Amino acid sequence: MNTVRISSQQFACLLGLFNCIAALIFMPAVLAKVAGPDAWLSVPLSMLMGAVPVSGLLALLVRRHPGQSFFQVAEACLGRWPGRLAVLSLGLFSLFLTSLVIRDVVDQSAIALLPGTPRMVIAILFAGATAYAANAGSEVTARLAVLAFLLAVFTVAFMALGLQGEIVWTRIRPLLGEGFLPVLRGAWPVTGWFAQFIALAPFVFQISRPEKALRGMLWGNLFATGLLVALVLSTILTFSAPLTEKLFYPTYSLARQVAIGQFLERLEIGLMTVWLSGMLVKAAASLWSAAACLRAGLGLPHAWWLTVIITAIAVALSAIWSSPMALAQFSTKVWTPLTIGYDLGLPLLLLLGSYLRVRRRKGVSA
Amino acid sequence: MSTRKTPVDSLAAYLRRAGLAAEAALAAQGDPANQLELALSRQKAKLPLSPELGEMEQLFLLLFGASTDLETRHHRFGPGAVEGLLLHLKGATDLPLLERGLAELQSMAASAPAVAEPLVDWLAGQRSSIPRTTIETKVDQLARALLDGNAVLLLAGAARALTLAAEGWPIRTIEEPKTEGVIRGPRQGFTEAIFTNTALIRSRIRNERLRFETTRIGELTGTRVTIAYIAGLCQPTLLDEVRQRLGRIKVDAILESCNIEELIEDTTWTVFPLVKATERPDVVCASLLEGRIAILTDGTPFALSVPTTFNEMMQSPEDYFERFPIVLxxxxxxxxFASIALLGPAFYVAFTTFHQEMLPHPLLLSILNAREGVPFPAVIEALMMEIAFEALREAGIRMPKQIGQAISIVGALVIGQAAVQAGLISAPMVIVVSLTGLASFVVPKFSEAVSLRLLRFVMLITAGTFGAFGLTLAVLCILVHLISLRSFGAPYYAPMAPLIPDDLDDHILRAPLWMNRKRPSTGSPRDRTRVKKGLGPQNRMPVPGEEEKP
Structure with missing residues (x-):
């Protein structure tokens, strides 16, 4: 039985942050390149294509196995060894995701906060803090997520308000001027970003009231969508779509435009610290998932050194990308086709196993 | 050859009768290795009272090692002139009260029985100035009564003895608390006497559901420790947990409530206090009324309250004695200011070293001008100033009050003005460090302020090395730590994490009393409602001259 419990509200905040925080910095450029001024419409579309199916499948699983942990469910649905393999695969997926988050932070921080500092030092510092948070457990990570999420919402709202003078509403007109196809093409690369929250499956099974799991997931995805729509809209309305697609970190440039009075200006450092907080929550959540899955899959003990080893592997993995451009290419071109099958396939497989087992049991008892 | 028993013989005979053969042999040999005292002290629970006064006198002299504060006196009582031995500790007993009580008993003794055993019952039944007289049958009970400041009366021929409640320990009068002063509110503070403290609580909560449970902790000190709670309000599971944690303490001495605090807190590996310490009875009462449990320790004016939260540490008693807008x-x-106390110098160092673009140009120019010629990097400059400030503060506390003022002069002139004039420190840094020092005194609880002061150094070094990046990570690590802490099962950082909307009415904002209807859930009270509905202002008074005409 699960002993650790998180509320559906905490999970919604964690998911909201998990799905939007990494994309916050460069999503406007990725979408503007494909969908132009209608880029903001691609966000809800990709959420519908990526996050909603995964949410639905996970919610069905939770309903069929209330009170059980993800690891117990995997073994119950697929049998002992296939179940362990499924859990291990999720551990590896989460580990890879952690390494991507670390790399994102390293690239961004090396440019915006610590130019000249060796990247490995930044990676080790961030990974150390991540390991500390992950080692504190899923409950702590979920509680921290609430604070970081509120901070992110406040920051985006503050930025949107601070940009009122720069916004030109005609920059998104005409609506769907190029038709719906660019919106769909823009939505596809980021669909995988929304679906990757399968890494949070172990958290979903810890929601204190299983019947509220679906609500928590949907609210979390809505939060993420709302934040991203606000940000993409603000960027396009401020810079226009052609300029947005040329900027590598458009949100960072957006923060530079905010000026309130003559005393509150150049808020990009503030934005970076908020982003860093969110990234730490995301990295801690995926690292916790990775550690928990690998521990359950390999039958290892619950020990802090395991978290340290997994963190070290994540840091090493984060160094495989030659440049930020290479990582950006991978994230936009390869990530969705590579992972969408897994994101949807794993819960589908478990659900199928669950149905078959129940049917077989019913058959035997009949 | 004399047939009279020597004191050594009588003690040996007594111990033999009590079944302690080894100790009896030691006593008969005159205790050459001084082992008997310790052995008897350990075995005293097994020792019965003897009707032989000489044996008892020897035993008590041995148990107390002929301590100079142990006074023994012989009396004769009743028409049978039964010999009695009175024992008490000088300074611990209220001697005038004891003398008066004994004199009253003597004056009534004409009608007393002439034999020892009925005389014990008779004496116990008489009313005198001594408020309470009890009959005991064991040596350890008598020893404990003596150590509590009572007098002990043994009668020859009786295997029972009387304890006369005449405690008279030197105690401090009730004064205003030194560490938790208020402008408006009660002025009484706890004292070192535990019964005074329980009375101060009882005087505020005059309800039979207020309960005190006293136990003794410390093998050598035998310190009285009292648990206070309100039955029906406090969770039984919490009460059991407190009893269990206190029960497992096995130490030689408890000299201050901090000794208990360190042994019962959920983890010691934190700088944050997980148990609230206060010397104010009104604060303890407020905690009890929220379903928490107070732990009072004899010999210290500081009571403990569990469970507690970080939020509680940021509250002052006066927050509830002023109207709510002022409190807000x-x-x-x-x-x-708590944030400044933690992050003030770190922000300054991060901004001036790594993120100068964040500062408005005129401010940046003035800082750079002031720093021109300073031979140290900002982080070293800040560390030097912070360490000097901490040293001054510590010296100010330890120094005799008469020369404490000299410390302020040294601080202001030497560290501040002279260092700036010598070009060792920049003037903005002096301002930042002074502001930070001031900020740390705004935090109401000293233990919390100390934690923030300690972490300030960590923040400073992190900011000086990795700027806003390091600072953000350090703050997040502190947050993770705070969120992971628990105080007797209650989440320490509640109501922020976990977010408990119901409890936010007494966080940074304190709602008016009539809106603050529920007790905080962190105290896990069994009944959460404390204010009835509909107590808000209801302006029903008619304006004079505009009364409704029939």
Whole structure:
């Protein structure tokens, strides 16, 4: 039985942050390149294509196995060894995701906060803090997520308000001027970003009231969508779509435009610290998932050194990308086709196993 | 050859009768290795009372090692002139009260029985100035009564003895608390006497559901420790947990409530206090009324309250003695200054070293001008100033009050003005460090302020090395740590994490009393309602001259 419990509200905040925080910095450029001024419409579309199916499948699983942990469910649905393999695969997926988050932070921080500092030092510092948070457990990570999420919402709202003078509403007109196809093409690369929250499956099974799991997931995805729509809209309305697609970190440039009075200006450092907080929550959540899955899959003990080893592997993995451009290419071109099958396939497989087992049991008892 | 028993013989005979053969042999040999005292002290629970006064006198002299504060006196009582032995500790007993009580008993003794055993019952039944007289049958009970400041009366021929409640320990009068002063509110503070403290609580909560449970902790000190709670309000599971944690303490001495605090807190590996210490009875009462449990320790004016939260540490008793808008302002200031106490110098160092673009140009220019010629990097400059400030503060506390003022002069002139003039320190840094020092005194609880002061150094070094990046990570690590802490099962950082909307009415904002209807859930009270509905202002008074005409 699960002993650790998180509320559906905490999970919604964690998911909201998990799905939007990494994309916050460069999503406007990725979408503007494909969908132009209608880029903001691609966000809800990709959420519908990526996050909603995964949410639905996970919610069905939770309903069929209330009170059980993800690891117990995997073994119950697929049998002992296939179940362990499924859990291990999720551990590896989460580990890879952690390494991507670390790399994102390293690239961004090396440019915006610590130019000249060796990247490995930044990676080790961030990974150390991540390991500390992950080692504190899923409950702590979920509680921290609430604070970081509120901070992110406040920051985006503050930025949107601070940009009122720069916004030109005609920059998104005409609506769907190029038709719906660019919106769909823009939505596809980021669909995988929304679906990757399968890494949070172990958290979903810890929601204190299983019947509220679906609500928590949907609210979390809505939060993420709302934040991203606000940000993409603000960027396009401020810079226009052609300029947005040329900027590598458009949100960072957006923060530079905010000026309130003559005393509150150049808020990009503030934005970076908020982003860093969110990234730490995301990295801690995926690292916790990775550690928990690998521990359950390999039958290892619950020990802090395991978290340290997994963190070290994540840091090493984060160094495989030659440049930020290479990582950006991978994230936009390869990530969705590579992972969408897994994101949807794993819960589908478990659900199928669950149905078959129940049917077989019913058959035997009949 | 004399047939009279020597004291050594009588003690040996007594011990033999009590079944302690080894100790009896030691006593008969005159205790050459001084082992008997310790052995008897350990075995005293097994020792019965003897009707032989000489044996008892020897035993008590041996148990107390002929301590100079142990006074023994012989009396004769009743028409049978039964010999009695009175024992008490000088300074611990209220001697005038004892003398008066004994004189009263003597004056009534004409009608007393002439034999020892009935005389014990008779004496116990008489009313005198001594408020309480009890009959005991064991040596350890008598020893404990003596150590509590009572007098012990043994009668020859009786295997029972009387304890006369005449405690008279030197105690301090009730004064205003030194560490938790208020402008408006009660002035009484706890003292070192535990019964005075329980009375101070009882005087505020005059309800039979207020309960005190006393136990003794410390093998050598035998310190009285009292648990206070309100039955029906406090969770039984919490009460059991407190009893269990206190029960497992096995130490030689408890000299201050901090000794208990360190042994019962959920983890010691934190700088934050997980148990609230206070010397104010009104604060303890407020905690009890929220379903928490107080732990009072004899010999210290500081009571403990569990469970507690970080939020509680940021509250002052006065927050509840002022009207709520004023409290809102004060609390906002307090949280702001607590942040400055933690992050003030770190922000300054990060901005001036790594993120100068964040500062408006005129401000940046003036800082750079002031720093021109300073031979140290900002982080070293800040560390030097912070260490000097901490040293001054510590010296100010330890120094005799008469020369304490000299410390302020040294601080202001030497560290401040002279260092700036010598070009060792920049003037903005002096301002930042002074402001930070001031900020740490705005935090109401000393233990919390100390934690923030300690972490300030960590923040400073992190900011000086990795700028806003390091600072953000350090703050997040502190947050993770705070969120992971628990105080007797209650989440320490509640109501922020976990977010408990119901409890936010007494966080940075304190709602008016009539809106603050529920007790905080962190105290896990069994009944959460404390204010009835509909107590808000209801302006039903008619304006004079505009009364409704029939």
């Amino acid at each position: 302002l004060i609390r906002v200031l307090r949280w702001l």
